[in-house]
Amino acid sequence: MLARSPHAALRRLFDEVGTVDAVGIEERVAKYGTRSIKKAAKLWGLKLAASMVDLTTLEGKDTPGKVASLCQKALCPHDPELGVPQVAAVCVYPSMVKHARKALGSDTAVRIASVATAFPSGQAPLRTRLAEVKAAVGDGADEIDMVINRGAFLSGEFGVMQDEIRAVVEACGDATLKVILEVSELETYDNIRAASFLAMRVIREGDFIKTSTGKTSLNATLGNNQVMIEAIRDFYLDTGVSIAMKPAGGIRTAKQALTFLVAIKETLGDAWLNNARYRFGASALLNDLIRQMQKEKTGAYQAPYYFSEATESY
Amino acid sequence: MPTLPAKKTSARLSRPAPELIFGDLWEFDPAPETADPKLKARYDLFINGQFVAPKSGKYFDSINPANEQKLAEIAQASAADVDAAYLAAKAAYDQVWGKLPGRERAKYLFRIARLLQDRAREFAVAETLDGGKPIKESRDFDVPMAAAHFFYHAGWADKLDYVAPGRRVAPLGVVGQVIPWNFPLLMLAWKLAPALAMGNTVVLKPAETTSITCLKLAEILQDAGLPPGVVNFVTGAGDVGAAVMNHPIPAKIAFTGSTEVGKIIMRSLAGTDKKMTLELGGKAANIVFDDAPLNQAVEGIVNGIFFNQGHVCCAGSRLLVHEPVAEQVLTKLKNRIKVLRVGDPLDKNTDIGAINSKEQLGKIASLVASGVKEGAELFQPACRLPTKGFYFRPTIFSGVSMSHRIAREEIFGPVLSILTFRTVDEAIEKANNTAYGLSAGVWTDKGSRILKMSTELKAGVVWANTYNKFDPTSPFGGYKESGFGREGGRQGLLDYCKLV
């Protein structure tokens, strides 16, 4: 039937939330790259970015030991004299949550985020995906990073997609939810904007929308970040509900992180420049932030291997 | 296409409208560009390949509009200097340039492009100091685009057989050119490159408030080994410009500036055989339909009117917005301009620099005052302006109609007038309801509508889902009182040659 065709549903959704001109987005974000952030402003930005990191390990070969050392890095990123703030959260697989809780203890500002819902593909029965969420929360996760049902979205089954998110919200209880859109699979900016609205309409103030799992070849870019934060802004101005944002994967350098922060500053404004409203899903980024902070302090360019948990040895 | 009505929840009705905070939580530190512009204390005229003192011995000051400080002294040309320049240009044409094969002429132009690319940063700083535009723009737009114009036109010099199908072309001989202050180096490139590629020699006068990058380019012409007399620069104000336009030698003149002066030139050249091209003022309509990607349209509106402080002949100074989305667009525009940074043009983070002169600032202020007086609603972001220098905040007027002065007269500043429309035909009528016809913008998701608008709009340049895009390959010029002739592209070449 015409009304049920996925194409018609998508077109109606686009008419409602608006479409995106890709060339226009790329032009807008190119301007962020021309901002010159120096001195005190740079240091402020670096510290803010560090406090926004969801320090992540999501590998098949993760072990309690790996997670413990990640947590130690989260609590104490560098020599305290440099003043690097603690990260916002650690991000791990559900089976690692209890090990993270053990390593962090219960009296810490560093949160535990767990991926769940058959991350990264989401291709499992709903009941097992929800059970995973509950298990992670039960083990001590403060936040859940879920993946949306991309198949449902792309075939126009928006109701299914939203119902699943609602169910996860319920399973989270008090835990904060981050909804991963998986931008590489949605492909177009139009789809990313539409999916953002669908998600935002069924989550709570303070929950997040997130770009990607980091497990495909295309992750967070300034372009898709811009599409999503414009959606957040438009949704906020329309409803008064503040949704948070997390770009994940592909942000490796401090320079990139600062550019993403400029995007926030100029699109969402001051109220989103904190780690309740913005996170970076990253691992190598933290050391580059610390490295730049050290360079600001001493004036000398730093080698990577001076920083704990660095992987480069050349 | 009508949009669905906005959802109203009871929560929304009882709360105040949500607002975004664009404050000073994360203030940027000053980020001045430090490259040396290598300015001389005094710039002489450039005639016959040499810098020569003006016959009167007089000089005038060029100041930096950002802080009103003197930058350099510029030679004050007189009629006698203009005459000397034209004689040099004629001799160079007759003896050297007119006889040079196109492929050799090309090589000079390629050299100029490359040398300008080498010294790009130095020229960008000089351009910003002399004219007031942000360093970000001179660095990322003006200078690279000027080099590109030389590079593009260089390649035509030996391909003239392809310029006019069915006819051969020949140079006109000597041409006289007068350029404005809004894009000094770029306008110089737009004028010189096609003229030289087609085999002409040139006498050119830059604007009196922005002569410096022109005379710096003379250094590059020397480094490139351009034969003496092929290009000559005379500096000064309106009287020198008139001398350049009215001198008997040039076969053609080219002028970019105000419509008012364009008409004066036409009158004074009446009865002569001189060819002319004029690139004059505009009052472009930037038309936004309700199915446009609105966030990008807002970006395009902002680019259209605040780029280069609005000192752009093709600026999208009238926003024609489809009624269903007028309120939304206005809210988005206000939020967008709150993060525009007005200030020191040499700061790499500045978006809107200094107004070019005290005179221009006065004109803008006066027209803005008329807008307020005539009842339009004004919005400006609260931002601190430097205490010295000439600055104006980005300004939006809503509730404007075609009878308002601010909808009819070219302001040439960072001032946007917003009008609404209900139907496609009404948009076209309002857009064309002006003596100008330089450019227009159309924002819609529907391809066939873009093509219809492009067909119906009386404008020499139509930008669809973008604005203020320029390229050496793309012809630029206006309809009606925005002037005649085209610059750039294949169409632009024909204005610099004759068909034989």
Next chain:
Amino acid sequence: MARLPITKTPKVYVGGAFIRSESARVFPLKDVEGNFFANIPQCTRKDLRNAVEAAAKAGPGWAKRTAYNRGQIIYRLGEMIEARAGEMAEALVLGGASKAGAVREVAATVDRLIYYAGWTDKYEQVLGNVNPVAAPYFNFTVTEPMGIVGVLAPEEAPLLALVSLFAPAITSGNSVVALASTSQPYPAILLGEMLATSDLPGGVVNLLTGFRKEMLPTFATHLHLRALVGVAQVDERKVLAIGAADSMKRLHLLKAEEPMDWFSDAAQSLYAVRDTLEFKTTWHPIGA
């Protein structure tokens, strides 16, 4: 005792790298007096196959560059050759040219590149157009590069002819696999070094040396070569035409028996660019 110089090992420029033939075969190159100069890679059909792969990989990116960017890069190739004009002239003298003739050939080669560099952002304006169809449609014709182009250089003018044949192809965004002159391969060896320093992405131009008889059948039949330009004998043209039929290759071959004056203006033209272009016409309604 006089210092013994280090001799250069000639390698061919394929995929942006300098390689020997996969067969490891070489043939000796002698100077005009018959003295040994160097061993030149004797490329095989497999080398040709690998070069086509490299051209396939590099082609899409090259075609997507702006016309301005391609123009600047081809201009820079001219800069690189001009800067080493003396060395290149010596390579031509090695093959039997007079000193004056060699200098003339190098200068003409540079000028030819500058000529084509100037076409990149213009040919579209001359060859493409808007068509005034008798219905409310905007109808426009644009050009598109064909893809991978095979180039067969003649025996004479080993630098000028080779460049005159591949430059118009890369102007529009094609990538090229070229076979250098069999008897005078050394200028192509040096040209590879200049290509490598010109900012041209590796794989856009690939130069092979070796024996035409061995390579020609594969040039004729390789399905991924979309066009062949060059100079060929009458029997070679027949072979190439038969092979081309299987893949509908576009053939633009000059007759070896009617030698081209590579120095004349007839050897450079917009229509050489046109030879390796497709034409695409698009319709779109005009209406509200």
